[in-house]
Every structure is written in structure tokens, then in C-alpha cells.
Amino acid sequence: MKKIYIIHENNEWTDHLTKRLDQLQLPYESWHLDQGIIDLTTQPPEGVFYNRMSASSHTRNHRFAPELTGGVLSWLELHGRKVFNGSKALSLELSKINQYTALTKNGIRTPKTIGAVGTDQIIQAAERLGTVPFITKHNRAGKGLGVQLFQSVDSLKAYILSEEFEESIDGITLIQEYIQSEDSFITRAEFVGGKFIYAVKVDTSNGFELCPADSCQIGDAFCPVGEEAIEKPKFEIIDSVDKSLIAKYELFLADQQIDVAGIEFIANANGEAFTYDVNTNTNYNADAEAKADIYGMMKLAQFLGQELNES
Incomplete structure (x- = not known):
């Protein structure tokens, strides 16, 4: 069967x-x-x-x-x-460098980014980037692993040379310009079958780790999801989203043969959008979905069922 x-x-x-x-x-x-x-x-x-x-x-x-x-x-x-x-899709999931090159190929703006292997090279990359503040992140990551904000190259040096420094599992550290959102939020667009289903606004005022899954509430201070009542929801499904950007994302997913994904972007004070993450192992936030009465996993299950029937 x-x-x-x-x-x-x-x-x-x-x-x-x-x-x-x-x-x-x-x-x-x-x-x-x-x-x-x-x-x-x-x-x-x-x-x-x-x-x-x-x-x-x-x-x-x-x-x-x-x-x-x-x-x-x-x-x-x-x-x-x-x-x-x-x-x-797996190649993109495991490398943000691969994500950024593929996004750029499809005409989608990403933050200025330099990858480096080696302590001296990471510092050189920050000097070469030439913008402050900036962030570091792991090339192979998830849930915002390795994301740190720095106000100067000297503060990066102190971190890199300390015991607190955490190297990416693939050895590649990214130095990236910091895009400041005017209202401290990012937007995550969800796609099933390569087609847009909804966008969720994510509050980033308390940290960078943005995993929407319910299980992230376990031992993850920056993923407060579940049934606990909070005044300002961290995840909120929204109606307003740039349709032209969504169209670009759908073309990008088709080009990269990705069927299911969550794509995250941030807008600066001028309203310019920068795309910085493609998550091909996307999860959904139960509280936000219940409030909006739309369910990503149901959409995914229906899509897989239809494909099974047609196979």
C-alpha cells in the first residue's frame, strides 16, 4: 500500500x-x-x-x-x-550561504553577509563588512542559533576569544549587517505546495530565537508559546503583507524545488525588506493559528494526501 x-x-x-x-x-x-x-x-x-x-x-x-x-x-x-x-531543499536548510546565493539569484534582497572560518578570519570579516552594529550567526543553524549582536569589532574580538564563543557545527560563522526594525518585529511567510498560506508577525523585542513550535517553550526563554497568557502575543497572523514580495518568494521556491517553507524577512525604518532565513522544516504556532482559524499542518496534511492520491 x-x-x-x-x-x-x-x-x-x-x-x-x-x-x-x-x-x-x-x-x-x-x-x-x-x-x-x-x-x-x-x-x-x-x-x-x-x-x-x-x-x-x-x-x-x-x-x-x-x-x-x-x-x-x-x-x-x-x-x-x-x-x-x-x-x-536540504542543501538550503543546512547552509545560510546557500540560501542567500539562491535568494539573490532570484532577485530577493538579503542583508550584507560575509562568511568566515577561523578566529582571525571572523574578525577580518567584521572589519571588512564595515557597518555597526552587526550580528554573528551560524551558517548551519536553526532557532536563531549563534545569533549575537555587536556594537563594535572590539566587542566581537572579546567574544570570539572568550570561552563563551560557540562555533557553528559546520565551522562557518557569518558576519551580517544588523537590520533594525522600527517596531522590533519580523515577518514569517508560510508556504505549502509552493503557495502562500499566511504571514505571521513575530515580536523580536525579547531576543532573536524565533522558533514558532509549541515544543520550543520547553527550555527556550525566547520562544514563549503555548497557553500562557501574555499581554503582547509573540506570534500573530496578519492580513497585510507585500504581495509583490510573496510573488517573488513563490518563484524562488519553484526555482529551488522547495514545496514547504517558512521565509523570514525584516523591514528597516525606510520600509525596505531584507530576507534572511529560509526554513524548509517549518513549524507553526498553535495560539496564533487558533486565533486566526487557519492551520498550517492541516494544509500540509491535505496537500500530502492529494499528492498521494495522484501518485
């Missing part, structure tokens, strides 16, 4: 999808790829495959899950299986 196969490494992020698949009575199987075997002497099962491998898997002790997933996706694609968020 054909099934929907979910490729991942975090049950907490996948449970929301499987609940919707159960609700729709769709057959599925979970492939948790923190460990596994790729048997190239066999053919994959029939069905449709949805990859939601995360760049932050190493923070859950799943260091080689992305590499294993890359091999599995190559195997699936070799045999012509229908894969959503395949090898090309």
Missing part, C-alpha cells in the same frame, strides 16, 4: 502533522533518521516522501541525521519517487 513517508529527526515537531494525517485517515510512516541504513541494492517503497530534516538536529544529539537524510533523498530521487523538499 502506498503511504506518506515523513523523514525527520524530532518527534515533537512531527506529532502535529501526524495528528492531522490521522484526522484525515491518511496512511503514513515515520522515518526517524538519527540513525539508519541506506541499502542501495534495494528500491524504495511506493508512496510520497516529505523531508522535514532540521539544520538544528545536532542540538538534539542527532549530529549526522542531515548527512544520512541526504543519502536517503539521493536514493529516493534516483528511483523517481515523489519527494517534497528533496535534496535541493
Whole structure:
């Protein structure tokens, strides 16, 4: 029997999808790829495959899950299986440099960014950038890992040479111009099947870690989601969003063969939008969705079900 196969490494992020698949009575199987075997002497099962491998898997002790997933996706694609968020999407998930080059190729503005490997090179990159303040971030990350704000190169030097410095899992640190939002918020546009479903306004006044998943409330001070009442919601689905930018995003996703994604951008005081993150392992905030009565995981489950029926 054909099934929907979910490729991942975090049950907490996948449970929301499987609940919707159960609700729709769709057959599925979970492939948790923190460990596994790729048997190239066999053919994959029939069905449709949805990859939601995360760049932050190493923070859950799943260091080689992305590499294993890359091999599995190559195997699936070799045999012509229908894969959503395949090898090309995984390449972008694991590298912000790859994201920025692909975005730029599609005419989408990104912040000025320099990548560096090595302590001296990171400092040189900040000097070469020539703008303050600036931020550092990990090239391979998730949930805002490694994001630090600096007001000077000297403060960066002190951080880089201290025990507090945290190196990216791939060794590449990014130095990036800091885009100041007038109202301290960013916007995340969500897409399923390559098409826009909604935009969510995210309050950034308390920090950079912007993971919208409900599970982020566990041990994550900058992801206060769930049922706790707060005066100002961190995540709020909004109606007003630049339609021309959304159109560019849809063309970008088609060009990069990405089916499901959350794309984050920030506008400066002049209203100029800068796109800085493409998350191909997108999650949704339950509180914001309930208030707006729109549900990303249901849209995704319906999309996968339709594709399964047509396969």
C-alpha cells in the first residue's frame, strides 16, 4: 500500500502533522533518521516522501541525521519517487550561504553577509563588512542559533576569544549587517505546495530565537508559546503583507524545488525588506493559528494526501 513517508529527526515537531494525517485517515510512516541504513541494492517503497530534516538536529544529539537524510533523498530521487523538499531543499536548510546565493539569484534582497572560518578570519570579516552594529550567526543553524549582536569589532574580538564563543557545527560563522526594525518585529511567510498560506508577525523585542513550535517553550526563554497568557502575543497572523514580495518568494521556491517553507524577512525604518532565513522544516504556532482559524499542518496534511492520491 502506498503511504506518506515523513523523514525527520524530532518527534515533537512531527506529532502535529501526524495528528492531522490521522484526522484525515491518511496512511503514513515515520522515518526517524538519527540513525539508519541506506541499502542501495534495494528500491524504495511506493508512496510520497516529505523531508522535514532540521539544520538544528545536532542540538538534539542527532549530529549526522542531515548527512544520512541526504543519502536517503539521493536514493529516493534516483528511483523517481515523489519527494517534497528533496535534496535541493536540504542543501538550503543546512547552509545560510546557500540560501542567500539562491535568494539573490532570484532577485530577493538579503542583508550584507560575509562568511568566515577561523578566529582571525571572523574578525577580518567584521572589519571588512564595515557597518555597526552587526550580528554573528551560524551558517548551519536553526532557532536563531549563534545569533549575537555587536556594537563594535572590539566587542566581537572579546567574544570570539572568550570561552563563551560557540562555533557553528559546520565551522562557518557569518558576519551580517544588523537590520533594525522600527517596531522590533519580523515577518514569517508560510508556504505549502509552493503557495502562500499566511504571514505571521513575530515580536523580536525579547531576543532573536524565533522558533514558532509549541515544543520550543520547553527550555527556550525566547520562544514563549503555548497557553500562557501574555499581554503582547509573540506570534500573530496578519492580513497585510507585500504581495509583490510573496510573488517573488513563490518563484524562488519553484526555482529551488522547495514545496514547504517558512521565509523570514525584516523591514528597516525606510520600509525596505531584507530576507534572511529560509526554513524548509517549518513549524507553526498553535495560539496564533487558533486565533486566526487557519492551520498550517492541516494544509500540509491535505496537500500530502492529494499528492498521494495522484501518485
